[in-house]
Amino acid sequence: xxxxxxxxxxxxxxxxxxxxxxxxxxxxxxxxxxxxxxxxxxxxxxxxxxxxxxxxxxxxxxxxxxxxxxxxxxxxxxxxxxxxxxxxxxxxxxxxxxxxxxxxxxxxxxxxxxxxxxxxxxxxxxxxxxxxxxxxxxxxxxxxxxxxxxxxxxxxxxxxxxxxxxxxxxxxxxxxxxxxxxxxxxxxxxxxxxxxxxxxxxxxxxxxxxxxxxxxxxxxxxxxxxxxxxxxxxxxxxxxxxxxxxxxxxxxxxxxxxxxxxxxxxxxxxxxxxxxxxxxxxxxxxxxxxxxxxxxxxxxxxxxxxxxxxxxxxxxxxxxxxxxxxxxxxxxxxxxxxxxxxxxxxxxxxxxxx
Amino acid sequence: xxxxxxxxxxxxxxxxxxxxxxxxxxxxxxxxxxxxxxxxxxxxxxxxxxxxxxxxxxxxxxxxxxxxxxxxxxxxxxxxxxxxxxxxxxxxxxxxxxxxxxxxxxxxxxxxxxxxxxxxxxxxxxxxxxxxxxxxxxxxxxxxxxxxxxxxxxxxxxxxxxxxxxxxxxxxxxxxxxxxxxxxxxxxxxxxxxxxxxxxxxxxxxxxxxxxxxxxxxxxxxxxxxxxxxxxxxxxxxxxxxxxxxxxxxxxxxxxxxxxxxxxxxxxxxxxxxxxxxxxxxxxxxxxxxxxxxxxxxxxxxx
Numbered sequence: 155x156x157x158x159x160x161x162x163x164x165x166x167x168x169x170x171x172x173x174x175x176x177x178x179x180x181x182x183x184x185x186x187x188x189x190x191x192x193x194x195x196x197x198x199x200x201x202x203x204x205x206x207x208x209x210x211x212x213x214x215x216x217x218x219x220x221x222x223x224x225x226x227x228x229x230x231x232x233x234x235x236x237x238x239x240x241x242x243x244x245x246x247x248x249x250x251x252x253x254x255x256x257x258x259x260x261x262x263x264x265x266x267x268x269x270x271x272x273x274x275x276x277x278x279x280x281x282x283x284x285x286x287x288x289x290x291x292x293x294x295x296x297x298x299x300x301x302x303x304x305x306x307x308x309x310x311x312x313x314x315x316x317x318x319x320x321x322x323x324x325x326x327x328x329x330x331x332x333x334x335x336x337x338x339x340x341x342x343x344x345x346x347x348x349x350x351x352x353x354x355x356x357x358x359x360x361x362x363x364x365x366x367x368x369x370x371x372x373x374x375x376x377x378x379x380x381x382x383x384x385x386x387x388x389x390x391x392x393x394x395x396x397x398x399x400x401x402x403x404x405x406x407x408x409x410x411x412x413x414x415x416x417x418x419x420x421x422x423x424x425x426x427x428x429x430x431x432x433x434x435x436x437x438x439x440x441x442x443x444x445x446x447x448x449x450x451x452x453x454x455x456x457x458x459x460x461x462x463x464x465x466x467x468x469x470x471x472x473x474x475x476x477x478x479x480x481x482x483x484x485x486x487x488x489x490x491x492x493x494x495x496x497x498x499x500x501x502x503x504x505x506x507x508x
Numbered sequence: 509x510x511x512x513x514x515x516x517x518x519x520x521x522x523x524x525x526x527x528x529x530x531x532x533x534x535x536x537x538x539x540x541x542x543x544x545x546x547x548x549x550x551x552x553x554x555x556x557x558x559x560x561x562x563x564x565x566x567x568x569x570x571x572x573x574x575x576x577x578x579x580x581x582x583x584x585x586x587x588x589x590x591x592x593x594x595x596x597x598x599x600x601x602x603x604x605x606x607x608x609x610x611x612x613x614x615x616x617x618x619x620x621x622x623x624x625x626x627x628x629x630x631x632x633x634x635x636x637x638x639x640x641x642x643x644x645x646x647x648x649x650x651x652x653x654x655x656x657x658x659x660x661x662x663x664x665x666x667x668x669x670x671x672x673x674x675x676x677x678x679x680x681x682x683x684x685x686x687x688x689x690x691x692x693x694x695x696x697x698x699x700x701x702x703x704x705x706x707x708x709x710x711x712x713x714x715x716x717x718x719x720x721x722x723x724x725x726x727x728x729x730x731x732x733x734x735x736x737x738x739x740x741x742x743x744x745x746x747x748x749x750x751x752x753x754x755x756x757x758x759x760x761x762x763x764x765x766x767x768x769x770x771x772x773x774x775x776x777x778x779x780x781x782x783x784x785x786x787x788x789x790x791x792x793x794x795x796x797x798x799x800x801x802x803x804x805x806x807x808x809x810x811x
Contacts, residue, residue, distance in 0.1 A: 383648040388632075389640055395623050398587040400696075401616025401644035446631035449651060 233361035235460035240373035242459025245433030259433035266330035267300020277341035297420035355480030356429030544593035568743035585621035616644035620696035624704035635673035641695030
């Protein structure tokens with residue numbers, strides 16, 4: 155297009171081209187998944203990792219690292235990718251739903267609700283019959299209950315408007331967190347507080363192939379569904395009145411987003427606890443590099459979130475070996491400076507504030 | 509019944525027996541309101557409004573601050589549902605359909621609405637923001653192609669921002685942003701446009717240029733405007749939103765109090781009643797156009 159007067163050219167803000175970026179991120183992700191398998195309490199040479207993985211595909215005799223690599227580390231790495239991608243997509247969706255740059259996936263009280271459920275399981279031993287799935291189930295029930303509660307309160311007060319959702323979510327989150335703390339306080343088990351805190355800060359340890367497919371499916375469906383309505387999401391981000399003027403059914407879209415995000419985040423919290431920060435900063439980072447349209451933000455955020463959490467998990471199990479740090483600690487420590495750096499790079503604004 | 513009682517204050521403005529402003533030979537009605545009452549936050553803003561927007565004409569909406577011009581336009585545009593009464597929108601054949609039978613998407617293909625103030629999403633380029641106007645015409649997963657780019661550029665060229673298509677929205681000035689948002693309305697390519705104060709934030713040259721642009725565009729236009737002189741010269745029909753004389757403006761909802769030809773609606777008497785200022789229409793010394801001169805409220809004894 156020969157449409158620019160030369161004098162205007164410098165006003166164009168620098169962006170990265172979408173498709174090359176996606177290709178690079180996909181390649182990085184594939185390489186990272188394989189390389190990450192080398193790290194852990196038992197370091198494995200990268201060459202051995204590659205042979206072990208390729209042996210699986212070629213059907214050769216499994217080598218000596220097969221169990222560690224294939225049964226322990228690979229599901230864990232993939233769960234980190236799935237959860238990271240899911241949180242980033244959920245964060246982008248939530249920021250659009252409530253039109254607020256501070257929104258994160260846990261805005262609807264979902265993580266606090268989940269923590270009440272998980273804490274109840276840890277401290278009182280309910281759902282004990284479910285064995286290793288008890289905490290996840292408790293968290294999922296708590297998450298669903300809190301989302302329903304936010305829905306009921308917001309609807310009763312006049313509808314799922316952004317401000318109402320934010321306020322209801324924030325208030326109920328505090329209330330539910332208090333309940334979780336109270337449960338810990340009541341408990342006789344001295345280790346309860348510790349395990350509750352560790353759970354709330356998040357982990358993808360203990361991932362298995364069987365535990366992997368539900369979150370993977372939910373994240374894939376949610377991301378593709380949002381991508382399939384990327385133009386409506388753009389319109390909603392421009393404001394409810396504009397979206398309505400552009401023929402978008404605002405009420406219907408909000409309800410769909412709310413329910414979809416609640417299920418997505420509920421599942422993510424159930425499998426990995428409340429990993430903070432990823433869902434807040436990765437969408438912003440994606441907007442910084444490719445612009446705000448959902449068609450490009452969602453894929454870049456998903457890939458970036460997966461990549462980010464994968465390496466966060468590596469760091470979490472390496473930093474103070476043989477102990478593991480909760481992922482939420484690492485995401486905060488690594489993410490905050492990283493994001494401030496990005497934000498300083500190009501006078502980033504969200505929502506038009508000057 | 510109430511409508512008939514209400515008919516008295518709706519001044520059948522001198523010279524037009526037709527209060528709907530539906531002049532001869534205009535080819536039907538594009539938008540129709542019947543008995544519309546509109547509320548905002550529980551407060552009744554407009555009561556019992558009847559209005560026909562004739563097809564292919566330019567209808568101006570005037571009234572004092574807080575009378576409910578924006579509310580009227582939002583109801584006409586279908587983005588605010590009236591608490592009572594009906595909105596009808598003409599289809600491509602000109603047949604009026606109740607708005608409840610028209611999907612939001614279909615409505616947005618017939619009618620482009622540009623609100624008064626809009627916070628433009630940051631981190632969108634101007635071209636991307638204008639491309640939102642293609643949302644009603646495209647599938648929600650579609651990627652904008654070359655055709656969309658051409659439409660967007662044409663719309664931006666029309667408002668003088670063709671060279672800013674790849675600039676970030678937040679680098680536009682207030683007037684430029686206003687024109688960019690109007691370009692989005694143009695890109696929607698609808699037969700009907702409903703614009704809430706399109707000349708807001710525009711400098712004097714752009715106010716005229718924009719109104720000329722809108723006048724050249726085929727189709728129906730409804731727009732609110734504060735400048736009564738521009739309103740007098742530019743529109744085919746004017747609608748005054750306000751209160752009948754003697755009404756308690758703080759308590760009572762407003763309504764459409766006059767509809768008619770601009771020279772009739774903006775005569776000295778009406779301007780005084782509805783806007784509380786004195787005025788006189790004079791012929792322009794060089795152009796064959798009437799102009800409206802406004803001066804402070806007249807001494808009531810002299811009128």
